[in-house]
Amino acid sequence: MIVIAALTIREALRRRLLWVLVGLSLVSVALVAWGVSTLVTMARESGTEEVAIQLGVSQVLILIAFMFSFVLAMTAAFLGSPAIAADLESGIALAILARPIRRADFVVGRWLGLAAVIAGYAAASGLLAIAVVALVSGYSPPNPFVAVVYLAAQAIVLLTVTILLSTRFASVAGGAIAVVAYGLAWMGGVMGGVARALDAPPLAAAADFSRYVLPSDGLWRGVVHGLEPAIVTAGFGGRPEAASNPFFQEDAPPEVFLVWSVLWVLAVVGLAVVSLRRREL
Amino acid sequence: MLNGAPPVISTTGLRKRYGRTEALRDLTMDVGAGEAFGFLGPNGAGKTTAVKLLLGLARPSGGHGTVLGRALGDREARRRIGYLPELFRYQPWLRAREVLELHADLLGIGGGPGRKASIGRTLELVGLADRAADLVGGFSKGMQQRLGIGVALLGDPAIVFFDEPTSALDPLGRIDVREIIRTVRARGTTVFLNSHLLTEVEQVCDRVAIVDRGRVLAIGDLNELLGEPEVRVRVAGLSPAAIETFAMFGAAILVDDWLTIRPIDDARVPDLVAAIVRAGGRVHAVEVGRISLEDRFRGLVGAAALTPPASPAARAPGPDWPAAPPR
Numbered sequence: 016m017i018v019i020a021a022l023t024i025r026e027a028l029r030r031r032l033l034w035v036l037v038g039l040s041l042v043s044v045a046l047v048a049w050g051v052s053t054l055v056t057m058a059r060e061s062g063t064e065e066v067a068i069q070l071g072v073s074q075v076l077i078l079i080a081f082m083f084s085f086v087l088a089m090t091a092a093f094l095g096s097p098a099i100a101a102d103l104e105s106g107i108a109l110a111i112l113a114r115p116i117r118r119a120d121f122v123v124g125r126w127l128g129l130a131a132v133i134a135g136y137a138a139a140s141g142l143l144a145i146a147v148v149a150l151v152s153g154y155s156p157p158n159p160f161v162a163v164v165y166l167a168a169q170a171i172v173l174l175t176v177t178i179l180l181s182t183r184f185a186s187v188a189g190g191a192i193a194v195v196a197y198g199l200a201w202m203g204g205v206m207g208g209v210a211r212a213l214d215a216p217p218l219a220a221a222a223d224f225s226r227y228v229l230p231s232d233g234l235w236r237g238v239v240h241g242l243e244p245a246i247v248t249a250g251f252g253g254r255p256e257a258a259s260n261p262f263f264q265e266d267a268p269p270e271v272f273l274v275w276s277v278l279w280v281l282a283v284v285g286l287a288v289v290s291l292r293r294r295e296l
Numbered sequence: 297m298l299n300g301a302p303p304v305i306s307t308t309g310l311r312k313r314y315g316r317t318e319a320l321r322d323l324t325m326d327v328g329a330g331e332a333f334g335f336l337g338p339n340g341a342g343k344t345t346a347v348k349l350l351l352g353l354a355r356p357s358g359g360h361g362t363v364l365g366r367a368l369g370d371r372e373a374r375r376r377i378g379y380l381p382e383l384f385r386y387q388p389w390l391r392a393r394e395v396l397e398l399h400a401d402l403l404g405i406g407g408g409p410g411r412k413a414s415i416g417r418t419l420e421l422v423g424l425a426d427r428a429a430d431l432v433g434g435f436s437k438g439m440q441q442r443l444g445i446g447v448a449l450l451g452d453p454a455i456v457f458f459d460e461p462t463s464a465l466d467p468l469g470r471i472d473v474r475e476i477i478r479t480v481r482a483r484g485t486t487v488f489l490n491s492h493l494l495t496e497v498e499q500v501c502d503r504v505a506i507v508d509r510g511r512v513l514a515i516g517d518l519n520e521l522l523g524e525p526e527v528r529v530r531v532a533g534l535s536p537a538a539i540e541t542f543a544m545f546g547a548a549i550l551v552d553d554w555l556t557i558r559p560i561d562d563a564r565v566p567d568l569v570a571a572i573v574r575a576g577g578r579v580h581a582v583e584v585g586r587i588s589l590e591d592r593f594r595g596l597v598g599a600a601a602l603t604p605p606a607s608p609a610a611r612a613p614g615p616d617w618p619a620a621p622p623r
Contacts, residue, residue: 018401022387029389106384110447113351113379114402115371295314296353 019124027132040140052151072154073244087170095177096190098125119288137167162241169234175283182290204232212259230276239264307361319345321510332487334501342510343490378448378456388433403451422446437464455486513596526558530581538575
């Protein structure tokens with residue numbers, strides 16, 4: 016398992032995709048720094064109150080986090096979908112699985128290696144963006160580390176789905192299914208918030224249920240909560256219309272949801288193991 | 297040969313079905329330690345399926361078997377098995393040496409000078425020592441094939457399965473692979489050679505199973521399958537009485553200009569030629585051979601599967617159907 020995980024990390028580092036993403040992320044962070052700096056400078060010159068500026072920057076930071084969460088989700092899909100499928104297609108898996116390793120070691124090793132890469136990328140890009148915004152605006156979110164952990168967790172959920180799909184589907188098909196599932200889960204969360212605001216309990220319940228089917232949107236809400244300043248949660252908390260805003264989150268995700276998310280990831284990795292075990296090579 | 301020793305590969309009624317297609321039917325065979333066993337058949341005969349079943353990469357639909365005395369797919373057995381898949385590609389972003397290091401890790405071969413020496417020897421054996429630091433992505437198919445053979449031989453396995461090992465190689469590469477197989481065999485390693493190339497099997501294997509459409513049509517020693525040796529002499533000027541005197545070498549038959557003596561000991565061919573010359577015959581050509589594996593194969597599988605020229609004497613040398621060399 017460790018051999019496969021190390022091989023996976025080495026592959027990610029040697030292939031261009033990760034470095035292209037790192038380069039694009041650095042460009043994005045530079046653009047964010049320039050944009051936020053310009054915004055803050057102009058607002059201060061026009062005499063806007065500092066509280067309002069900090070409030071504005073906090074919301075911009077949440078939108079930046081959303082962009083990174085999307086990039087991370089896509090990265091997870093692009094890295095995860097060929098993780099096993101490409102090895103099966105190329106015959107690499109035949110040579111590896113004829114060795115004295117279990118198929119479970121192969122799947123879990125692949126998952127571990129990619130999860131480490133994605134978590135590292137999420138931590139580096141997320142914390143860098145937050146640090147740069149703090150540097151140019153003076154605004155620091157209340158729980159930046161918690162937000163980054165949720166950011167990475169959301170991507171790992173998507174990675175886990177793509178690894179499962181990778182045991183059965185060709186790379187492109189698995190990646191496409193995962194991206195669609197991610198979009199549907201996010202829309203499910205938005206619809207649930209709107210249903211709550213408009214007092215439509217059955218739809219809200221269906222949306223809540225969708226978070227348990229694919230916990231990515233629920234974890235995204237954890238990112239928002241970690242970045243949301245107390246003044247915003249105090250001002251908008253409890254108002255029905257606030258629930259319809261996917262970029263506002265009053266409460267942290269409940270513990271039961273976090274436990275479920277961990278169990279969900281373990282269960283889907285387990286399913287991937289069973290799926291590969293049953294597959295004829 | 298088994299010689300009473302327990303077989304290293306043993307199967308009884310092994311079957312594999314993919315949906316409606318029966319890829320392998322009732323494979324029953326024993327392969328002894330140190331043998332070079334050829335599994336010969338046309339494309340789609342079920343050869344690769346058989347190897348995948350033996351390695352545990354596919355599950356049998358029926359029957360059972362053992363490899364190295366353990367159940368098919370057993371992890372401990374796989375530690376002592378090398379495998380070159382038919383269709384494969386190694387990680388293009390790894391260097392040749394790194395591919396071998398990866399497989400050394402997967403085999404649990406620890407660090408130290410022994411490991412480094414083993415990898416170095418393997419690279420040397422397959423002729424890639426000077427390309428060890430090159431990325432596999434830049435390798436030709438033939439070089440990848442050599443690397444694959446190296447991977448299969450890493451760690452001195454007790455059995456090595458080669459699935460079409462020369463399929464991507466040029467004629468010189470094929471000769472090299474035959475030499476490698478002979479070297480490996482000389483170390484006592486059992487070789488299981490899947491091939492549709494008759495010459496390849498004929499030149500390196502002691503025993504052969506001929507398979508077609510999932511069925512084993514014949515199995516046995518190469519000598520048993522190939523039959524008795526013969527010599528054909530194109531000769532002129534011999535009287536019927538002179539021909540009768542050649543019975544001391546074997547049964548003699550003259551058809552047109554060709555005198556065939558069968559069976560004959562290879563070592564006595566020069567004496568026969570000398571006797572013909574003494575009897576006044578003018579010798580134009582001498583061909584030593586016997587029924588070729590190709591003829592045997594064609595007889596079993598049917599002419600429809602393969603259509604090379606029928607006569608060994610008339611057969612044009614080619615990559616798949618070269619003239620059978622004297623044995």
